Amino acid sequence: MPSSLTQYPKESLVGRAYTFAEEAHRGATRASGDPYFTHAVAVAETVANWGLDEASIAAALLHDIAEDTAHTLDDLEREFGAEVRFLVEGLTKLTALPHKMEGGEAENLRRFIVSFAEDLRVLLIKLADRLHNMRTLAALPPERQRRFASETLEIYAPLAYRLGMQKLSGDLEDLAFPYALPEEYAWLERTVREPYEERLAYAQALIPKVRELLAAHGIGDAAVDARAKRHYSLYKKLLRHDMDVSKIYDLVAVRIVTGAIAECYTALGAVHQAWPPLPGRFKDYIARPKPNGYRSLHTTVFCINHKITEFQIRTKEMHEEAELGIAAHWAYQQVRGSGNVSGWRGVRDRRELRWVEQLRNWQQSFGSRDEFVRSLKTDFFKDRIFVLTPESDVVDLPAGATPVDFAYRIHSDIGDQCVGARVNGRIAPLDGELHSGDVVEIITQRGKKPSEDWLRFVKTAQAKQRIRGALRAADRRFIGRADAGAVEFRITNEDRPGYLKEVTAAFGNLKVNITRLSSDTDPRRTFARVTAECPPIPQHTLEKLLVKLKAIPGTREVRFTHRGGAVTTPHRGASRGGRGIPRRSKT
Numbered sequence: 001m002p003s004s005l006t007q008y009p010k011e012s013l014v015g016r017a018y019t020f021a022e023e024a025h026r027g028a029t030r031a032s033g034d035p036y037f038t039h040a041v042a043v044a045e046t047v048a049n050w051g052l053d054e055a056s057i058a059a060a061l062l063h064d065i066a067e068d069t070a071h072t073l074d075d076l077e078r079e080f081g082a083e084v085r086f087l088v089e090g091l092t093k094l095t096a097l098p099h100k101m102e103g104g105e106a107e108n109l110r111r112f113i114v115s116f117a118e119d120l121r122v123l124l125i126k127l128a129d130r131l132h133n134m135r136t137l138a139a140l141p142p143e144r145q146r147r148f149a150s151e152t153l154e155i156y157a158p159l160a161y162r163l164g165m166q167k168l169s170g171d172l173e174d175l176a177f178p179y180a181l182p183e184e185y186a187w188l189e190r191t192v193r194e195p196y197e198e199r200l201a202y203a204q205a206l207i208p209k210v211r212e213l214l215a216a217h218g219i220g221d222a223a224v225d226a227r228a229k230r231h232y233s234l235y236k237k238l239l240r241h242d243m244d245v246s247k248i249y250d251l252v253a254v255r256i257v258t259g260a261i262a263e264c265y266t267a268l269g270a271v272h273q274a275w276p277p278l279p280g281r282f283k284d285y286i287a288r289p290k291p292n293g294y295r296s297l298h299t300t301v302f303c304i305n306h307k308i309t310e311f312q313i314r315t316k317e318m319h320e321e322a323e324l325g326i327a328a329h330w331a332y333q334q335v336r337g338s339g340n341v342s343g344w345r346g347v348r349d350r351r352e353l354r355w356v357e358q359l360r361n362w363q364q365s366f367g368s369r370d371e372f373v374r375s376l377k378t379d380f381f382k383d384r385i386f387v388l389t390p391e392s393d394v395v396d397l398p399a400g401a402t403p404v405d406f407a408y409r410i411h412s413d414i415g416d417q418c419v420g421a422r423v424n425g426r427i428a429p430l431d432g433e434l435h436s437g438d439v440v441e442i443i444t445q446r447g448k449k450p451s452e453d454w455l456r457f458v459k460t461a462q463a464k465q466r467i468r469g470a471l472r473a474a475d476r477r478f479i480g481r482a483d484a485g486a487v488e489f490r491i492t493n494e495d496r497p498g499y500l501k502e503v504t505a506a507f508g509n510l511k512v513n514i515t516r517l518s519s520d521t522d523p524r525r526t527f528a529r530v531t532a533e534c535p536p537i538p539q540h541t542l543e544k545l546l547v548k549l550k551a552i553p554g555t556r557e558v559r560f561t562h563r564g565g566a567v568t569t570p571h572r573g574a575s576r577g578g579r580g581i582p583r584r585s586k587t
């Protein structure tokens with residue numbers, strides 16, 4: 001038995017599973033020519049190293065039994081009990097996931113989600129399985145290599161990342177990269193090889209200097225390590241930076257692992273004192289962890305010879321969490337309570353696992369499978385951005401998400417009633433793209449309904465679903481009708497905090513929906529201008545609204561334009577003109 005499994009005696013659950021699997025796979029070989037059993041053992045070892053319980057290790061040893069041998073799931077249940085059967089069954093279902101998914105066979109993916117949302121151990125064993133498959137990918141025919149590799153990049157590496165298993169995620173990506181994107185990989189090798197080795201030598205030379213520096217500040221026992229950036233993450237970063245290597249700041253990263261949090265900040269101070277930091281590159285993920293739970297201090301400095309170098313500073317505990325994620329604080333209860341097979345109590349409430357819950361709820365709410373898979377891919381497997389509420393809560397969204405997506409993520413009512421957004425203190429368009437680190441504040445108007453127009457730019461399925469639902473429920477005579485025309489108000493005002501809120505309140509009091517709101521806050525001008533648009537409204541409402549707007553302290557001038565409806569409805573257009581609303585009026 002391999003080292004990590006030797007602690008389990010022959011008659012234990014793991015020991016019995018080992019003997020059973022060895023027997024069952026006897027004679028079978030892998031594509032590499034190795035005995036098939038070596039794969040089961042490798043997966044079990046990984047699972048054991050992550051600190052999972054005996055049932056998980058046993059299930060890892062048995063994970064391919066029902067698929068590849070004459071034994072059935074019922075046999076396994078008789079031999080090893082219901083829990084092991086449950087885990088193996090979840091994994092057996094997953095085997096079919098890969099290639100069929102693209103062909104609209106979403107059912108497998110759906111089952112996969114259901115299994116792992118029910119018991120995360122299924123997902124962890126699956127990830128260990130995938131890791132070994134990727135390490136032994138060379139033996140497979142090219143077509144299968146490519147398929148396995150792209151799936152790893154698209155689904156498994158992001159999943160590992162979302163579970164906080166950064167190292168596993170990076171390992172999977174680097175193993176998959178050459179197979180999934182061979183040309184891109186070759187290009188990257190050519191472009192960065194020489195500088196890569198130079199950088200590595202530089203990084204190595206840096207280690208003793210950093211140790212000295214820390215010792216001088218009383219942190220003698222910190223572990224210092226340096227590395228050059230991983231291949232696939234470098235490639236992803238280059239895609240975002242016009243393939244320009246000179247724009248990448250963390251090609252060399254030094255990692256300092258200390259004993260206590262206070263030492264992290266001392267070390268940071270020491271680094272900043274020795275080498276000037278680059279502005280805007282310091283990130284305190286200790287005070288504000290990433291949504292996947294990652295904690296660390298990051299800073300970039302002009303280091304020795306003015307070389308740009310990234311420093312990551314964290315405690316031993318944080319380091320282990322970053323390496324192992326969820327498995328590091330695995331709190332599985334050996335004693336199952338209330339017959340509930342999914343025993344991940346203690347980790348269930350952790351912030352980083354909320355998305356698993358969310359995922360399960362969503363998959364229940366989707367009618368069509370295709371829609372579910374599409375939303376799964378865009379909402380969970382694409383690159384994420386992390387933005388903040390004014391109260392500093394972190395909200396994670398898919399890249400490209402807009403303030404409307406943000407609003408719906410906070411609360412469906414806030415989404416429905418959203419009329420404008422302030423991003424980093426400035427009014428921003430509702431269809432503008434948000435970026436990581438943005439502080440987003442939503443301006444709402446009570447009673448407001450969502451616009452059909454939003455469907456053009458929202459990125460999350462959550463927002464889309466909700467907008468569609470609200471539109472269906474809403475009065476179709478006005479909402480979103482292109483031929484209904486609109487009234488546009490342009491309000492010149494003295495710029496002051498709270499002004500916009502009073503404008504939206506004026507509309508709200510008269511139950512007039514704002515369909516568009518923007519604010520021009522050119523700092524060189526003494527006055528600001530607010531533009532607000534609403535559907536056509538009766539003359540008496542218009543007059544009341546004008547009075548209210550003019551009464552707001554700071555208002556200098558209110559102009560409005562009545563934009564006519566579409567030419568296809570001449571009658572409505574004519575009758576509107578006939579009501580005597582001036583096309584443009586200065587008040």
Ligand code: MN
Nearest residue numbers: 039063064129
């Ligand atoms: Mn396997």
